[in-house]
Amino acid sequence: MWIGWMEFDILLGDVRSLKQKRSAVRPVIAELTRRFGVSAAETATQDLHRRAGIGIALVAADRAHVVDVLDTAERLVAARPEFDLLSTRRGLAKSTDED
Template identity: 65%
Template sequence: MFVGTCEFDLLLGDVRSLKQKRSVVRPLVADLRKRFEVSVAEAGHRELHRRTLIGVAVVAADGDHVRDVLDECERLVAGRPEIELLSARRRLFGPED
């Protein structure tokens, strides 16, 4: 069994309040969860209006599948016009870990 995690550090567009931030982050989290059947949550920068850290985790029997799913998640996040992807940090854990 393989476990993959990714942290997306994001800069949000024209967001001036935590309420506006939620209106951007919630649909993104829901879309990732629905499309890719991954665990996902806002994991950091919660007190900042224009920044957020989204954590994604996926478990599969095949390491290549885990990488493919994380690649697709990153493409979805990077493709959002209202979001700038500042960084993506990944970890992959396999049977030996």
């Protein structure tokens, strides 16, 4: 079993309130969940209206599938015109890996 995760650090465009931020971030989280079957959530900077941290995670039987999903999800977020993707962090582990 392979476990993969990714964190996106995003700068939002013309957003002036936390309410507008939620309006921009929620559809992305829903699309990531729907298209890729991942768990997704806003994970950082909830109190800043122009920054967002979004995290995704998935479990799959093979490494290639996890890497493919993470790569495709990164391209999807990077292609959003209303966002500037500042950075991503990712992790990949096998369930039998030692800590």
